[in-house]
Structures are given as structure tokens and as C-alpha cells.
Amino acid sequence: MSISNHDLPAGLLNWLETLGKGQLSRLERHVARREAWVVDVTAADGSVLEGFLRLDRQPVAGSNVSLRREAGVCRALMQTAIPVPALLGWNEAHHAALFSRVPGSADLPGVADEAQQRKVMEDFIDIIARLHRLDPDDLALDDLLGPRPGNAAEAALGDLDAQLQQFAGFLADYEDPLLSYGVDWLRRFVPQSVARVSLVQGDTGPVNFMFEDDRVTAVVDWEWGHWGDPMEDLGNICVREFWNPSGGLQGLFRRYETESGIPYTRASARYYRIQQNVRGMIPIHAACAQPGLRESMAWYLCYRYVGDRSTCEALADAMGIALERPQFPDTESGPSSTLLRAAATSLQRDVLPDVQTPFARSRLDDARVLVDCAEREHRFGEAIRAANAADIARLLGQQPTDYARAKTRLLDAMKERRIADEPLLQYLARKAWRDEWLYQPAASLYPERNWSALD
Incomplete structure (x- = not known):
């Protein structure tokens, strides 16, 4: 440029x-x-x-x-x-x-083999252990970060409540059953204790640090930094390793416990990976509703639909629920859009070869992904909405109706707590899987993402 x-x-x-x-x-x-x-x-x-x-x-x-x-x-x-x-x-x-500018790469999954990934992740977890041992008084960040949480509930919910307040205008007209359920679940199952209050990065893990050889050269992206429960960062690492597989998590959190002296429990990591997903999905859902977004809409759609599915899986894991996948429409059944297919072909064949800068090429490819998503929405959107509406009708024991009215009835039933956790989560997961399938061109930017096992 x-x-x-x-x-x-x-x-x-x-x-x-x-x-x-x-x-x-x-x-x-x-x-x-x-x-x-x-x-x-x-x-x-x-x-x-x-x-x-x-x-x-x-x-x-x-x-x-x-x-x-x-x-x-x-x-x-x-x-x-x-x-x-x-x-x-x-x-x-x-x-x-x-x-x-810090030397090194952030792409641990892309450029490092399994042995190097492990050594880098061990160095990284040692750094996070040192971060959490820092004395908050010595950092002199209270004026910037605000009051420190006084108990476990404040540590767990403070950042979530701040997100809800910041996006209150958007959420007033945007009621999403999974976001509503996730917020309610976090309040119901809030941790009962916190070992200490530390500076936490709030969005830490693979891709948010730079590395060379076997060592981390810098931890980057501190916009979420705040006072909180150190276990929150372990949940963050779970989430970022989900998106950027880096050899798994086996043994890393036990190493953290040894290095930091701060006790680790699997329940804490499970809670905070849900907390990270739910509070992170709020701005992502908001971004997906902005047609004039300066950032990549294709990537936001990926984060939303893969993220919604992963949230359901994390909730199910925390509650010991075995989820049941839905069936998807026959890919030959929906009528294709000639205009949208022509637009996608023209972008790929006629425009992309003559675009020179990496940024412009990436945005042009994003546009192609959006056109492909629109084409699938044209073909299968109505069938997906009908399947979701039928699921809601069975869940509530009511006659089927269109999806918009079915969703309103579902939200009302959720507010009145008329649905048990397991059947509700089964529906939310089926919807998330359907959405991920429908927006497959965007979801495939991060294909086949799954949670790594926890110690």
C-alpha cells in the first residue's frame, strides 16, 4: 500500500x-x-x-x-x-x-510442530503463572481498571455485567435464546470462592502471544485486561486453544498450579470457558448485525456460529449432558440463486487475480464468503427456520407456528423457567449445529473445531 x-x-x-x-x-x-x-x-x-x-x-x-x-x-x-x-x-x-513490533510469529498451530507447540505452551503457561502472582498494588492500575472484585461472584460476573450494560441498547431489541440461557447459567452456577484477585488478560492463549523457537517473545492483546479470578485466564486458554489447536492442554494447568501456587480445578476451567464464550459472543452477535462493519463480517459470522455451537458443548460438558445432533437438509433440495452464484464466480475469477495488497485480497475473499453464505441462506434458510420452529413446538408442547413467533414463546417460557436445563440445551445445541451448517462457508474458516480434554 x-x-x-x-x-x-x-x-x-x-x-x-x-x-x-x-x-x-x-x-x-x-x-x-x-x-x-x-x-x-x-x-x-x-x-x-x-x-x-x-x-x-x-x-x-x-x-x-x-x-x-x-x-x-x-x-x-x-x-x-x-x-x-x-x-x-x-x-x-x-x-x-x-x-x-515484536519478533516472532503468532501462528503457533500453523508454523510449529507438535514438540515445539508443547515447549512454547509450557513457556506461556509459566508466564501466565508469573502474571497472576504479581502484586496488584505494585501495578498501580486501579485508576484504569476500576475497583477490584471483593468476592468470587464479583470476580466471575463483573466483566459479564459490564458487557451487558455496554450492549444494553443492542440487547433490548435482540433477544437470543442461547445468550439469555448462557447469562442465566453463569449466574446460577457462579463459583463460591476465589483463591486471590490478580491481573488477568481476559482473552489469553494461542495467537495472543508471539513466539520464536521454543520461547514466548511477547504476550499481546490486553484490551480485556482486568482484575479477576486467575481461573478466568485458564478458561480463556481453553477457548483460544479451541480456535487455534496447539497440541492440547494435557498437564498444562497442573503445571500452572505448581508454578503459581494457585489451586486449579477442572470445574473452574469449565465455568470460565463458558463465561469467556458468553461474554465474548455478545459483541460478536452485535457485530454480525452491522452491515457497515469496518472489520471482517465473514470472520465474525464464523466466530458467531462456531462459537454458539462450542458454547452449547461446553455447557453440556459442565452439566454431564450428552447432546444429540440434528439432521440437516438435503443439499440437493434447495433452489440455487443464479445471481449469487454469478457474483461469487466473478469475484473469484475476474477480480481476485488483479488485487495486489494482502489486506485487499483478504477482504475480497471475505466478500466471496459472504456471497456464498447468502446463497445457502437463499436455498436452505426457510427449511432451517421450520426445523427450529418444530423443535420449539415439541419442547413447549404447543402447535407448530412460524419461527419468529416460536422464538418469542420460547423466550417467554425461559423467563418463567418453565423448561428444564437438559431439553432446553438439547434444542439450543440443535439450533447451533443447524446454523453452523447453514453458514458453512464462513464456519469453514475455522473447520472442525473441538474442545481439548481437561485434566
């Missing part, structure tokens, strides 16, 4: 050159879910500041997840033994942070 070909806010490039005491010599959009840019600033003496620019174009005042939080946490951790990118500068006017 040419340095002149960008849509960054006016004045931001001057700020970068001031930080680097030179001239901007490289500016490339990074291919990632959240907006980021690779930046080089070359000084008069030939030295180069190699930076990684993160930008939050629509910051939400008081949000519990923010780039400002990420920058502040990294600034504090730079003074500790926890490897993080150096914060080179924070621009309050543009809500932009410039970090040092």
Missing part, C-alpha cells in the same frame, strides 16, 4: 513521525480482525523505528474493553518480567497506540 493511500485520521501521521523523529517510510494495513497498521519511521541517521499502530475509531466511554486499557496495562507490565510489546506512544485525540 502506498503511504498516500490510506484513510487514517488527519494529523495521525504527523504524530507518528514526531514519535519516531523522522519520516514515515512504511505504512501497511495489517490483516487482522481489529484495525492495525505496520509502521516504519526512518530517522535522519538511518535508524528505523519499527512500530505496530492500533486504532480505535469509535471508542465507547466507560467500556470495560478498550485500546486505552490495553495501552495502560502494557505500560505497567513493561516494568515487570512479563514480556509485552513496548508502548511507544498513546494519542488521546485519535485513540491510537503505537507499540513496538
Whole structure:
């Protein structure tokens, strides 16, 4: 990408050159879910500041997840033994942070063999153990992160409640049975005790750290950082290892317990992987409802539908329920859309070969995925909705109706607690499997994802 070909806010490039005491010599959009840019600033003496620019174009005042939080946490951790990118500068006017570029790769599943994956994951779990042993008083982050939780319930539910508050406007008109059930389940089964309150990353695990050879070079992505139960990060690791298989989890949490001195239980990891999924699905569902999203809609659809299915499986595992998969429509039964198929073919055959930059190619491929999803929705959407409506009718002992009215009746029954956990979860899982099947072009961006076994 040419340095002149960008849509960054006016004045931001001057700020970068001031930080680097030179001239901007490289500016490339990074291919990632959240907006980021690779930046080089070359000084008069030939030295180069190699930076990684993160930008939050629509910051939400008081949000519990923010780039400002990420920058502040990294600034504090730079003074500790926890490897993080150096914060080179924070621009309050543009809500932009410039970090040092860290050597190594984040793609542990893609570039490392099984033996290397294990060594890297062991080094990573040792770092998380050290993180949780840090004295919160020494970090001086209370002004940024807010009050520390006073008990296990506050530790488990504080971040969830903050998400619900932040997205209250969206959720007021968007009632999803699985999100509603997940929130209710987290409140009913909240942990009864917490060993200590620590700084937790809140979204930690594979792909959110960089590595070289057998060692972690930096833990990245601290926008969820907060005070909490250390077991939350173990649940986070389960979730991220689900999405980015890295050799499994066998023995890692027992190693963590030895290194940190903080007791580990399987029940805690099970609870917090559900907590991470439910609170993480709230903004993902919201993103999927935004037609003008600046980020990749294709990836968000993948996170939503694979994530919904994995949430059901985690809930079932925690409650000892064996889920039953549904049948799917015959792939030959739905009428194909000539216009949508033509659009997908034109994007792939006529446009993609002439697109040069990695970012533009990735977005063009995203568009092809969205067209493929729309084509499947055209062919099978009505059959999927009819199957879900029929399931709800059987669940409630009522006559079948259309899906919109069936969902309203289901939500009413859930609010009145008229449905037991097992039959309700069986329905939610069948719906999640159907949705994942329907949006297979997006779901296949992360194919065949399954939970790793816990000790």
C-alpha cells in the first residue's frame, strides 16, 4: 500500500513521525480482525523505528474493553518480567497506540510442530503463572481498571455485567435464546470462592502471544485486561486453544498450579470457558448485525456460529449432558440463486487475480464468503427456520407456528423457567449445529473445531 493511500485520521501521521523523529517510510494495513497498521519511521541517521499502530475509531466511554486499557496495562507490565510489546506512544485525540513490533510469529498451530507447540505452551503457561502472582498494588492500575472484585461472584460476573450494560441498547431489541440461557447459567452456577484477585488478560492463549523457537517473545492483546479470578485466564486458554489447536492442554494447568501456587480445578476451567464464550459472543452477535462493519463480517459470522455451537458443548460438558445432533437438509433440495452464484464466480475469477495488497485480497475473499453464505441462506434458510420452529413446538408442547413467533414463546417460557436445563440445551445445541451448517462457508474458516480434554 502506498503511504498516500490510506484513510487514517488527519494529523495521525504527523504524530507518528514526531514519535519516531523522522519520516514515515512504511505504512501497511495489517490483516487482522481489529484495525492495525505496520509502521516504519526512518530517522535522519538511518535508524528505523519499527512500530505496530492500533486504532480505535469509535471508542465507547466507560467500556470495560478498550485500546486505552490495553495501552495502560502494557505500560505497567513493561516494568515487570512479563514480556509485552513496548508502548511507544498513546494519542488521546485519535485513540491510537503505537507499540513496538515484536519478533516472532503468532501462528503457533500453523508454523510449529507438535514438540515445539508443547515447549512454547509450557513457556506461556509459566508466564501466565508469573502474571497472576504479581502484586496488584505494585501495578498501580486501579485508576484504569476500576475497583477490584471483593468476592468470587464479583470476580466471575463483573466483566459479564459490564458487557451487558455496554450492549444494553443492542440487547433490548435482540433477544437470543442461547445468550439469555448462557447469562442465566453463569449466574446460577457462579463459583463460591476465589483463591486471590490478580491481573488477568481476559482473552489469553494461542495467537495472543508471539513466539520464536521454543520461547514466548511477547504476550499481546490486553484490551480485556482486568482484575479477576486467575481461573478466568485458564478458561480463556481453553477457548483460544479451541480456535487455534496447539497440541492440547494435557498437564498444562497442573503445571500452572505448581508454578503459581494457585489451586486449579477442572470445574473452574469449565465455568470460565463458558463465561469467556458468553461474554465474548455478545459483541460478536452485535457485530454480525452491522452491515457497515469496518472489520471482517465473514470472520465474525464464523466466530458467531462456531462459537454458539462450542458454547452449547461446553455447557453440556459442565452439566454431564450428552447432546444429540440434528439432521440437516438435503443439499440437493434447495433452489440455487443464479445471481449469487454469478457474483461469487466473478469475484473469484475476474477480480481476485488483479488485487495486489494482502489486506485487499483478504477482504475480497471475505466478500466471496459472504456471497456464498447468502446463497445457502437463499436455498436452505426457510427449511432451517421450520426445523427450529418444530423443535420449539415439541419442547413447549404447543402447535407448530412460524419461527419468529416460536422464538418469542420460547423466550417467554425461559423467563418463567418453565423448561428444564437438559431439553432446553438439547434444542439450543440443535439450533447451533443447524446454523453452523447453514453458514458453512464462513464456519469453514475455522473447520472442525473441538474442545481439548481437561485434566
